[in-house]
Amino acid sequence: MSAPSYTVWAVPGLPEVREGDDLAKLIAAAEPGLVDGDVVLVTSKIASKAEGRLVEATDREAAIDDETVRVVARRGTLRIVENRQGLVMAAAGVDASNTPAGTVLLLPVDPDASARAVRDGLRDALGVDVGVIVTDTFGRPWRAGLTDVAIGAAGVRVLDDLRGGVDAYGNPLVATVIATADELAAAGDLVKGKAAGLPVAVVRGLAHVTGGDGPDPGARALVREARDDMFRLGTSEAVREAVTQRRTVREFTDDEVDPGAVRRAVAAAVTAPAPHHTTPWRFVLLESAAARVELLDAMRDAWIADLRRDGKSEESIAKRVRRGDVLRRAPYLVVPCMVMDGSHTYGDERRDAAEREMFVVAAGAGVQNFLVALAGERLGSAWVSSTMFCRDVVREVLGLPGSWEPMGAVAVGRAVGEPKARGERDVGGFVVVR
Known part of the structure; x- marks a missing residue:
């Protein structure tokens, strides 16, 4: 043979x-x-x-723009893109070699x-x-x-x-x-x-x-x-997409959440900036259904009691409670907390208030990092403020130290369907130049 x-x-x-x-x-x-x-x-x-x-094109970059569906990675003038044919390649396959001046070949x-x-x-x-x-x-x-x-x-x-x-x-x-x-x-x-x-x-x-x-x-x-595709984006583009594609997700599948993915998101969270070289973040991971139900039931009871004290009708209370069910629909919950270990006390009301604000801002930066990292793991999330209204209840149910301040709860899971496209926002509306 x-x-x-x-x-x-x-x-x-x-x-x-x-x-x-x-x-x-x-x-x-x-x-x-x-x-x-x-x-x-x-x-x-x-x-x-x-x-x-073979098309007229005095500007090759403009021709590449026309053939590009999305930018995968960019370094200087070099772009790796997905083109109209679905191919991921340099310059969308636009070729300016061996063609007459002022033309490119698509x-x-x-x-x-x-x-x-x-x-x-x-x-x-x-x-x-x-x-x-x-x-x-x-x-x-x-x-x-x-x-x-x-x-x-x-x-x-x-x-x-x-x-x-x-x-x-x-x-x-x-x-x-x-x-x-x-x-x-x-x-x-x-x-x-x-x-x-x-x-x-x-x-x-x-x-x-x-x-x-x-x-x-x-x-x-x-x-x-x-x-x-595990390598769909370049590094900076992946970060940018995770930020821009993060959505508040309110409907989740029954799929289990990988605890390792959540821990990787926590690792990203604790890289946020914080005052005085402190680490003001703690994350309580509610991985068992029993822990989630116990917490949410206690929070619901506290919320209903508050609403009744406010004179709300039973019908109004029922509607409000239903709107808060996003946490119950999630297969995984996280309670981010702020601790002020390392904070300074000035004995001055204005400066002490500013000190606390710095820690609150740092806690928010950590939670944002956490949400973006979850998006990078292809996990949906919803940051709900409810635990901030009954911190004593949350601490008691979860057995947390008195110095831990719950900063809301994050529902985590796989989103049901694709999120709606976010409307374009004019950056100029958020910028003041001096």
């Missing part, structure tokens, strides 16, 4: 591609010896030129459709069933250098899912999914080169990864879904 092998070569003789050219006919004329099972690798640049994606609108068109055209021209991959050059996180990857595909098994099988030692494979299309794209790049004027290559000998006229997911299957 011969060892597995394949052959890859660049296709010479292709003319300069222009808008409206039929790529399949050009490739067929330059490489008429294609056979069933070959994989044809087509550089995205010539697909874009044929599809009229990626194909639908690279999978581009691959299908070339595959169908080669079948019509040569009567062969080949796979086609549209390639582009990417950098990769944590790795130096560039390589070609598949951004469009047709008639190619882009992913080889080995999960459920076993390795040579009988160990189960539980996470092994091979990016076959990317490996083929990189193989072709070895012979095409970046400056050799050879935009098409052919791989022969791997017919098992091609063929079929059934459902074809294309290279889109290589794009990781947002929910599975």
Whole structure:
């Protein structure tokens, strides 16, 4: 039995591609010896030129803006973005090299459709069933250098899912999914080169990864879904998104909350600024349902007693109590507390009041850090002030020292559905410049 092998070569003789050219006919004329099972690798640049994606643009940055869906990371003028095709890459794939002055080349609108068109055209021209991959050059996180990857595909098994099988030692494979299309794209790049004027290559000998006229997911299957992407944002962008995406969540799923995620959020909370190098934060984690019910029942009774003393009707009291049920609907509660250990006493009412305000501000900064960190853990939260109105009750039920001042309660859990989009706020309305 011969060892597995394949052959890859660049296709010479292709003319300069222009808008409206039929790529399949050009490739067929330059490489008429294609056979069933070959994989044809087509550089995205010539697909874009044929599809009229060369556009006037005196400002490349503006063109990148137009093609960008979201910024993933930014360093100086370099931007890693998600583009309209769903690809995360530098500069949205906008190319200003080897194009006339004042123009840029955009990626194909639908690279999978581009691959299908070339595959169908080669079948019509040569009567062969080949796979086609549209390639582009990417950098990769944590790795130096560039390589070609598949951004469009047709008639190619882009992913080889080995999960459920076993390795040579009988160990189960539980996470092994091979990016076959990317490996083929990189193989072709070895012979095409970046400056050799050879935009098409052919791989022969791997017919098992091609063929079929059934459902074809294309290279889109290589794009990781947002929910599975652990590295969706760069550092500063992740912080900014956690801050801006934090919402008050009032409806939670029944999913359990990872206590480790809450503790990581507490670790972020206690990095907040505080006066006199103090640590004025304490967080009481109510992880058992019994503890939550005991606290909330005691707080409800205290609240009802207060409302009755205020002369509220029973109907009004019932409505108010129902509005406070957000804490009961959460699978996890946290009671942040302020302690004034290390505070100064001046013997002056004005200065002592200011001292307390500094600690209250620091406590609030710690809670904000906590809420933002929870958002970074994909946990929803609602900071409710109720414990501040019955601090003695809270301290008694939870067995807290008298010096601990409960600063509300935070409901924590997975949000039911996506939060509503927050309306745009004009920063100018919150800024005074002197």
